[in-house]
Amino acid sequence: MPEYKWPEANDRDxxxxxxSRLDGPAKVTGTAKxxxxxxxxxxxxxxxxxxxxxxxxxxxxxxxxxxRMPGVKAVRVIQGVGTEIKWALDExxxxxxxxxxxxxxxxxxxxxxxxxxxxxxxxxxxxKAPDAKPAQEAVTGDPDGAKAAAAxxxxxxYGIPTISHCCMEAHGHVCEWTDDQHLNAWCSTQSVSGxxxxxxxxxxVSAANVRAFCDYMGGGFGxxxxxxxxxxxxxxxxxxxxxxxxxxxxxxxxxxxxxDRPSAYAEIEVGASQDGTITYWASKSWGSGGLSGSGSxxxxxxxxPPNRRHQHISxxxxxxxxxxxxxxxxxxxCFLTMCALDDLAAALNMDPLDFxxxxxxxxxxxxxxxxxxxxxxELIEWKRKWHPRGQSGPGSVKRGLGLSxxxxxxxxxxxxxxxxxxxxxxxxxxxxSQDLGTxxxxxxxxxxxETLGLPLDAVKVSIGDSSFPASGASGGSTTVGGVSAxxxxxxxxxxxxxxxxxxxxxxxxxxxxxxxxxTIRVKGDPSKSMPWKQAASRIGVTPITVRGANPGPxxxxxxxxxxxxxxxVAVDVETGVVRIEKxxxxxxxxxxxxxxxxxxxxxxxxxMGISYALTEEKIIDPITGRMLNANMxxxxxxxxxDIGELVVHMMTGPEHDKRGVIGLGExxxxxxxxxxxxxxxxxxxxxxxxxxLTPDRVxxxxxxxxxx
Amino acid sequence: xxxxxxxxxxGFSRRDFFRGSAVxxxxxxxxxxxxxxxxxxxxxxxxxxxxxxxxxxxxxxxxHRLQLEPRVTLLDVLRNHLxxxxxxxxxxxxxxxxxxxxxxxxxxxxxxxxxxxxQGKKIETIESLGTPEKLHPIQAAFVExxxxxxxxxxPGFVMASKALLDRNPNPSREEIEKGLGGNxxxxxxxxxxxxxxxxxxxxxxx
Numbered sequence: 039m040p041e042y043k044w045p046e047a048n049d050r051d052x053x054x055x056x057x058s059r060l061d062g063p064a065k066v067t068g069t070a071k072x073x074x075x076x077x078x079x080x081x082x083x084x085x086x087x088x089x090x091x092x093x094x095x096x097x098x099x100x101x102x103x104x105x106r107m108p109g110v111k112a113v114r115v116i117q118g119v120g121t122e123i124k125w126a127l128d129e130x131x132x133x134x135x136x137x138x139x140x141x142x143x144x145x146x147x148x149x150x151x152x153x154x155x156x157x158x159x160x161x162x163x164x165x166k167a168p169d170a171k172p173a174q175e176a177v178t179g180d181p182d183g184a185k186a187a188a189a190x191x192x193x194x195x196y197g198i199p200t201i202s203h204c205c206m207e208a209h210g211h212v213c214e215w216t217d218d219q220h221l222n223a224w225c226s227t228q229s230v231s232g233x234x235x236x237x238x239x240x241x242x243v244s245a246a247n248v249r250a251f252c253d254y255m256g257g258g259f260g261x262x263x264x265x266x267x268x269x270x271x272x273x274x275x276x277x278x279x280x281x282x283x284x285x286x287x288x289x290x291x292x293x294x295x296x297x298d299r300p301s302a303y304a305e306i307e308v309g310a311s312q313d314g315t316i317t318y319w320a321s322k323s324w325g326s327g328g329l330s331g332s333g334s335x336x337x338x339x340x341x342x343p344p345n346r347r348h349q350h351i352s353x354x355x356x357x358x359x360x361x362x363x364x365x366x367x368x369x370x371x372c373f374l375t376m377c378a379l380d381d382l383a384a385a386l387n388m389d390p391l392d393f394x395x396x397x398x399x400x401x402x403x404x405x406x407x408x409x410x411x412x413x414x415x416e417l418i419e420w421k422r423k424w425h426p427r428g429q430s431g432p433g434s435v436k437r438g439l440g441l442s443x444x445x446x447x448x449x450x451x452x453x454x455x456x457x458x459x460x461x462x463x464x465x466x467x468x469x470x471s472q473d474l475g476t477x478x479x480x481x482x483x484x485x486x487x488e489t490l491g492l493p494l495d496a497v498k499v500s501i502g503d504s505s506f507p508a509s510g511a512s513g514g515s516t517t518v519g520g521v522s523a524x525x526x527x528x529x530x531x532x533x534x535x536x537x538x539x540x541x542x543x544x545x546x547x548x549x550x551x552x553x554x555x556x557t558i559r560v561k562g563d564p565s566k567s568m569p570w571k572q573a574a575s576r577i578g579v580t581p582i583t584v585r586g587a588n589p590g591p592x593x594x595x596x597x598x599x600x601x602x603x604x605x606x607v608a609v610d611v612e613t614g615v616v617r618i619e620k621x622x623x624x625x626x627x628x629x630x631x632x633x634x635x636x637x638x639x640x641x642x643x644x645x646m647g648i649s650y651a652l653t654e655e656k657i658i659d660p661i662t663g664r665m666l667n668a669n670m671x672x673x674x675x676x677x678x679x680d681i682g683e684l685v686v687h688m689m690t691g692p693e694h695d696k697r698g699v700i701g702l703g704e705x706x707x708x709x710x711x712x713x714x715x716x717x718x719x720x721x722x723x724x725x726x727x728x729x730x731l732t733p734d735r736v737x738x739x740x741x742x743x744x745x746x
Numbered sequence: 747x748x749x750x751x752x753x754x755x756x757g758f759s760r761r762d763f764f765r766g767s768a769v770x771x772x773x774x775x776x777x778x779x780x781x782x783x784x785x786x787x788x789x790x791x792x793x794x795x796x797x798x799x800x801x802x803x804x805x806x807x808x809x810h811r812l813q814l815e816p817r818v819t820l821l822d823v824l825r826n827h828l829x830x831x832x833x834x835x836x837x838x839x840x841x842x843x844x845x846x847x848x849x850x851x852x853x854x855x856x857x858x859x860x861x862x863x864x865q866g867k868k869i870e871t872i873e874s875l876g877t878p879e880k881l882h883p884i885q886a887a888f889v890e891x892x893x894x895x896x897x898x899x900x901p902g903f904v905m906a907s908k909a910l911l912d913r914n915p916n917p918s919r920e921e922i923e924k925g926l927g928g929n930x931x932x933x934x935x936x937x938x939x940x941x942x943x944x945x946x947x948x949x950x951x952x
Contacts (some may be wrong), residue, residue, distance in 0.1 A: 065897030068832015256898030475896030645934030
């Protein structure tokens, strides 16, 4: 059996280097085909009638006229008369027609009447909400005693709203029945291998007869694990119409019902001894992820004072239910915790850098955080630039610094990889995985090429097809660890078989061979070698095809990372506008496979974080229960000019490498909200209690604090 | 529009875009009947539709004759009729720039141009630049600087970059941020895009 481990640093030709993504050329030329781009012969287009009310009952529904409209091929009543609708833009009727325009005309011809019922959408109401569900209070240590003994207490109220995923490629599918029993489905999904059984649950088809494809997908961020009701209905429309059907969500439903990160609000009280050691934490939080309410954010976050209490109240609302959003619950918990602790540092008159350094002992990874804080402070010149809260000098533009800490797991998921070495020397890895844009395809290629001693362009990576060996869903930063481990094991297994074929020719035993520099050669005696192609020709007529799995033998992946981020902002106290001047991210993630795409994950996390810190919010109208900004003019994402200078520092070296591969998608998006909010508080002297830090909120906080 | 040609000016403005889409043809209900009647009286306005009408488009140097309802957008023609799916549909209302194409060299949001209005103009889409085997220098710079993740906004950014560098081959960082201000990315690739354009400047037409 091969020894399943990662190559040592001096034996790596590709792993850890900055390598351009394999599918870059296809994406920059527009030749990459996403689900949205699939055009099948005779394909129909879908439009949907959505319920305009947040809570209603369907009183009457008539699709007669709609079904007679030109071009209409199939009509599906998804929810009929008598159904109680519990959120705005829930799907009522779907129509497949020969063009988008014809489908749209037909939807307008559907006649529907609703009995409008009372709705509730104000998640901030907390325990005053009609269906509020308080959980049991969790208590550790002696919070009451700690409060009484604390030298300094800080108390605050903080809130982070519901935001949407806003994937650039909307949710959706193209469904095509090849006969009565066999379905081909192109899906914008984070879980290619999970698609067939989801269709089998929803319609009469055997999962074995469903084949799902996803070569490219335009972003998911946690919102695309399910095929959703529109997936099931797309397959039904295709069956009824006997034609392929494309159903991609329009932007309004995409933002309203296909993306939702739960809100979180909290009253927090924290205390410390005179030297700045945190001794006391008490929090009551609440929030909503729509009809399902919300789970408790992990409070307090990262830093665990010895005496603490926490209670969470889940608030169900008439809003489509939450979906996992990059690092579920962590950005909320991080924002609430790090802002409250930063306010405690201000009350202590301490520099937050010294304060957080001091309290690293209350984290599970004290040494890592201290090293990262040190590095971050150097990169942002913290000691030179920092000033006590509010002491930013004269002028209307105030500068400030803030920081935050975060953590995540990132252990590799279950994954199967099949590697073939063909007699002509060509090599292929097949996995039922998907590349969300994180670089999964490239990581698989790097591991395969590195293991076989081949250049990257000599290997083929095939993913995005449910007929390939099953690999886990891409969520929770689990993909890179899973696919790199399964690919490494499969490639080592394939190599073992190849060595057995070649060893007699080189006059050694298989265990004396290694694959390096495009050759199979004798360890310690490179003069005894055989070029890769020649070695492969010894295989015979049938390719070597073997599998590797994760989990499996040897430690190739691990979990548990720490990261810190620091922000420098400039706030105009006359207009309330917050500008990002600079952000620094320091992050560990074990062994890095591709330094280039790994750094891109961190840049991306920073920018997505700047976005929810400054501009993003699902604004739900309490009167109508509708999302008021379900479009990209008013659901605002930052542009290229809004991000300031970004610095990414990856923690690397033998102590990180030896842990194996750890996922990186979630961690860097957790801290920006807190780091930026803390920087704004440092700049203007008062806490703006809410994200996003819009000008009106900044001005309101200044006014309340008597600063304007 | 000579004023737009000066170095560093943004490739295109929302104002230009509305002006562009309102000229020439109106299908149904876009303007009040008084305006339409007035324009008809002066013989300046041709009423088309609502049924399909013949449309000829010059896309990437090739002429396409189609029968289209006048309400069909340039974006939908490219994607649904010509299978040129490199131009992406995201917001579908002139905000995100994923559908950026060049009309007579000027970047426009294809979702907000009617196909009938694009007649007689030179339409360039992402498919007119390089191929995966032979990338245009801007595309090569995007790959090298990892200026893409999911890649769905990327063709729009590449086309907007092409328009910017055609006008201003050596833009500063500020000019890049202004020139690409009409395009949005969700994965957070702006740092890479900025680096890509700074690396390619001056060499875009090489």
